[in-house]
Amino acid sequence: MGNTQAPTFSAVGAFREISPDLYQELGGDKLLPSFVEAGDFDGKHFALPYYFGSRYMFYRKDIWTAAGLEVPQTLSEFTESVKKLKTDTQSGFAMGGQDWRNGISWVFANGGELATVDGTTWTSTLSDPNTIKGLEQWQEVYQGASLLPSTDRDVAYWDFINDGTDGSAPAAATIMAPGWARWSIGDLVKNDEGKDVRDGMVDDSRFDIFALPGVDGGVAPVFAGGSNVAISAKSKHPELAENLLRIIFSADFQKMLGGAGLGPANSDYASSLGVDKFAQTMIKTAQASKLTPAAPGWAAVEGAFVYEDLFKEIAEGGDVKALAEKYDAKLTPMLNGQS
Known part of the structure; x- marks a missing residue:
């Protein structure tokens, strides 16, 4: 599972x-x-x-280089860089508005937690100042760098970073994905069966990777x-x-x-x-990675798409502090297996 x-x-x-x-x-x-x-x-x-x-950043090195940008060393440098790379047809950083599994990295990077436990009782901690700080930073990077809708989740981001997409979605200079996404990125080549496949980023002048940096440098905790x-x-x-x-x-x-x-x-x-x-x-x-809370009601939380709803409202410009209080009240009983 x-x-x-x-x-x-x-x-x-x-x-x-x-x-x-x-x-x-x-x-x-x-x-x-x-x-x-x-x-x-x-x-x-x-x-x-x-x-x-684990998740890290895949990026179009040629696009970053043409813009005079280097691999960022802090989380704020990352935000400023991908905001500069956004155009009418290109996400500086492609991120769907409901993509909380990537988005909670900003919470973890700021020392925030989704929930804490006292004995066997779990409490949602979205209202913690560190968690709010992370959510506000995620809101800034989403609104400033992504062209994807606030309703998007579980997106095949690698389609945006490759050349030769069908043109139905914006291109991207940067994406965040699990390491195995590498095999969906790169130039098209023929495999042994004669089928078109991606070459796994052979051309490192066009495609490259880096770890999401932390607030003060180093590596940010990711989910x-x-x-x-x-x-x-x-x-x-x-x-x-x-x-x-x-x-x-x-x-x-x-x-x-x-x-x-x-x-x-x-x-x-x-x-x-x-x-x-x-x-x-x-x-x-x-x-440096972290997991979601090991709470007995976590599967019910995921099944009800609660964090998708939260991140969508944040992506649409909602007040993070008010939303944190609203969702804390909803999540705490759910985390403890209560309806």
């Missing part, structure tokens, strides 16, 4: 407990901590990390993509399922994941991602 779904299913008893001994056998403390936490409930392990991905893996509580053959976990967390399988461009769950095998800029940027951004 997706990493953000793990808390809810763990809390309602959908998964079989992974014993402390099996947890240690599968990797223990070497497993990606934030993903382990997402699958924990009541001090026990129920879901473990399967693979991780980590990826999945968790668990055993059904009603499994008829749990011992066989545990053997499958042993295969998944074996060195051979973990290295196979890394070789396919997916971050392996066990940190010992991160080097299997490779040594090129794509692998190193993924590792660097993943180390």
Whole structure:
């Protein structure tokens, strides 16, 4: 399941407990901590990390260079750069208005949180000053640099950064996407079957990447993509399922994941991602990444598209402080599994 779904299913008893001994056998403390936490409930392990991905910036280096711009070193430099790159037909930074999964990086970069927990009680913290600061900065970059509608979410941003799109949507100088988006970017070439595919950004004079910078430099925390893996509580053959976990967390399988461009769950095998800029940027951004709150009601929050609605209202110019208070009141009971 997706990493953000793990808390809810763990809390309602959908998964079989992974014993402390099996947890240690599968990797223990070497497993990606934030993903382990997402699958924990009541001090026990129920879901473990399967693979991780991280987000970074893909950009048209030729467009940035022509505008006299270099890779930004701070979050404010990024904002100013992509605002300068916006034209009537080109987003300086293509971002859909409902795209909260990318947008919460601005919250995390400013030290904000979506929610906090006291014991077992969760509280939405959109009204926290740091969270508001991040949301206001996201509002500025969306309104100042993106041409995409406030209703857009789950957009294939790579279509905008490539040449040769069908012309139905604005082009983009910069996008934010998971590392595996690389294989949807670049010049068109023929594969072994004679089909047109993207070359994975071979021409580094046109296409390149960088990590979203933090407020004061370094790397901003971004939302980590990826999945968790668990055993059904009603499994008829749990011992066989545990053997499958042993295969998944074996060195051979973990290295196979890394070789396919997916971050392996066990940190010992991160080097299997490779040594090129794509692998190193993924590792660097993943180390700084964060997950959504491990609240029992999180799956219901996602299912109700609450954050999509919030970000849409912010994108349309709504007062961030007022919206934060409005959505805190809505989200807090939902996070705790209340309707």
